[in-house]
Amino acid sequence: DPMAGILPSLEDLLFYTIAGGAEKIPAHKFTTALKATGLRTGDPRLKECMENLKVIMKTTSDGNLDRHLFKKCVQSNIVLLTQAFRKKFVIPDFVSFASEIDALYENAKNLGGGQVADYIPQLARFSPDLWAVSICTVDGQRHTAGDTKVPFCLQSCVKPLKYAIAVNDHGTEYVHRFIGKEPSGLRFNKLFLNEEGERNEYVGFSNATFQSERESGDRNFAIGYYLKEKKCFPEGTDMTSILDLYFQLCSIEVTCESASVMAATLANGGFCPITGERVLGPEAVRNTLSLMHSCGMYDFSGQFAFHVGLPAKSGVAGGILLVVPNVMGIMCWSPPLDKLGNSVRGIQFCTDLVSLCNFHNYDNLKHFVKKLDPRREGGDQRVKSVINLLFAAYTGDVSALRRFALSSMDMEQRDYDSRTALHVAAAEGHVEVVKFLLEACRVNPVPKDRWGNTPMEEAVHFGHHDVVTMLQDYNNKYSPPGGATEDKEKEISEKNIDGLL
Numbered sequence: 001d002p003m004a005g006i007l008p009s010l011e012d013l014l015f016y017t018i019a020g021g022a023e024k025i026p027a028h029k030f031t032t033a034l035k036a037t038g039l040r041t042g043d044p045r046l047k048e049c050m051e052n053l054k055v056i057m058k059t060t061s062d063g064n065l066d067r068h069l070f071k072k073c074v075q076s077n078i079v080l081l082t083q084a085f086r087k088k089f090v091i092p093d094f095v096s097f098a099s100e101i102d103a104l105y106e107n108a109k110n111l112g113g114g115q116v117a118d119y120i121p122q123l124a125r126f127s128p129d130l131w132a133v134s135i136c137t138v139d140g141q142r143h144t145a146g147d148t149k150v151p152f153c154l155q156s157c158v159k160p161l162k163y164a165i166a167v168n169d170h171g172t173e174y175v176h177r178f179i180g181k182e183p184s185g186l187r188f189n190k191l192f193l194n195e196e197g198e199r200n201e202y203v204g205f206s207n208a209t210f211q212s213e214r215e216s217g218d219r220n221f222a223i224g225y226y227l228k229e230k231k232c233f234p235e236g237t238d239m240t241s242i243l244d245l246y247f248q249l250c251s252i253e254v255t256c257e258s259a260s261v262m263a264a265t266l267a268n269g270g271f272c273p274i275t276g277e278r279v280l281g282p283e284a285v286r287n288t289l290s291l292m293h294s295c296g297m298y299d300f301s302g303q304f305a306f307h308v309g310l311p312a313k314s315g316v317a318g319g320i321l322l323v324v325p326n327v328m329g330i331m332c333w334s335p336p337l338d339k340l341g342n343s344v345r346g347i348q349f350c351t352d353l354v355s356l357c358n359f360h361n362y363d364n365l366k367h368f369v370k371k372l373d374p375r376r377e378g379g380d381q382r383v384k385s386v387i388n389l390l391f392a393a394y395t396g397d398v399s400a401l402r403r404f405a406l407s408s409m410d411m412e413q414r415d416y417d418s419r420t421a422l423h424v425a426a427a428e429g430h431v432e433v434v435k436f437l438l439e440a441c442r443v444n445p446v447p448k449d450r451w452g453n454t455p456m457e458e459a460v461h462f463g464h465h466d467v468v469t470m471l472q473d474y475n476n477k478y479s480p481p482g483g484a485t486e487d488k489e490k491e492i493s494e495k496n497i498d499g500l501l
Helices: 009-020 025-038 044-059 067-085 094-109 155-170 174-179 208-215 216-227 239-250 255-268 284-296 297-306 344-356 381-395 399-404 423-426 431-439 455-461 465-478 484-501
Strands: 132-137 142-146 204-205 250-252 312-314 319-324 329-331
Touching: 009 025, 009 067, 009 094, 009 399, 009 431, 025 044, 025 067, 025 208, 044 067, 094 132, 094 142, 094 344, 132 255, 132 431, 142 255, 155 239, 155 284, 155 312, 155 319, 208 239, 208 423, 216 239, 239 250, 250 329, 255 284, 255 319, 255 329, 284 297, 284 329, 297 312, 319 344, 329 344, 381 399, 381 423, 381 431, 381 484, 399 431, 423 431, 423 484, 431 465, 455 465
Parallel strands: none
Antiparallel strands: 132 142, 132 329, 204 250, 312 319, 319 329
């Protein structure tokens, strides 16, 4: 059998999935399909693929990729791309999730109220209308809404990041010799060390904010001297230079987009989702999320832990860094603050998100039926899969079949009558489906159902002559010498009996 052992490659299956029956894929169709999975064309993990695409686009006249060019383009990133298109990311249906997020964004947009912080002029100059939400999942799926490219200072949102770095570098025991673990009830009063950098994403520094913070920092200086007098610092510490570092860290600028990747790094156990780099150790991440959960939101921390049930940290510039552990990081930013120093729109968004999705720490995934679970589907997919497969064959839905083949579904599986997708497609006269099953999936062309009928007999019986011709051509082309088909038939039915047991 010339076809034996020639399984379609992942690249081929990906090509069939995106091409939808066409011989070529327009480059823009590929990038549009890619964006629908939540990945960005600028994702550092897809660098080679995108560079190949650029080069190839210069050499093709019509901007279309045939199978060969497509393969050349995707092969270096095939694992990530296959995961994306097989809907194996943490949010499988990213397009509908993104539209839910947009709706929550719009809902909070209309909120008035709150005061833009004005204790330094750099904060006071931000418009109260600015409002942005950015999401980055642990698989690097990205979505943004609103003013997500406007730089603002992290302020207190930097605290979990520098705390995480401190624990990462010095260990929990050492760090907590000098600082407690309880919510303090005060506003801007914790002192930690260091900062998390980020390639590929915007991180800046506002010197004007730093200078102003320093000039208006009487209270922080007072706390500093008090701590020094009580011997709270490690031996030989220069208190004023520590305060400088503290003000500098608060003056680090991010955009909503870049900060969402920082949040996602915390959600992802310390690995940056878009570079795959380990930034923080697991212990540092766990400590950080625990503290954020109990004390991240100033005097609203208890309420927030109760209603939202997720680790978060707010800052006086209007940012709220929100972590959905093992799922995603979110940055909300809007300058007007409530009486407790938290962003009015940001709090609304976080509350709405948890009302919509079962992300609350104590939402039970099994029994919270009223809420949406945008995460990966679990459960018993096997029974569903044969039904889905045969239904797609019955309705002639080639694109669904392509998706199934790409997700490595067994395209030869049978229902309780031992009927295959090929039987059903032949009986219904769906030429495209028959062609796809034979040529792309290389299914056995002569399976018998429980009454002993083959797809060919079905096609004859129902008068689908074009299907009959196709099956004949295929059988003549690939028919194995002397009865090997019977063996294949036996092997397949045994496989299915095993499957049913």
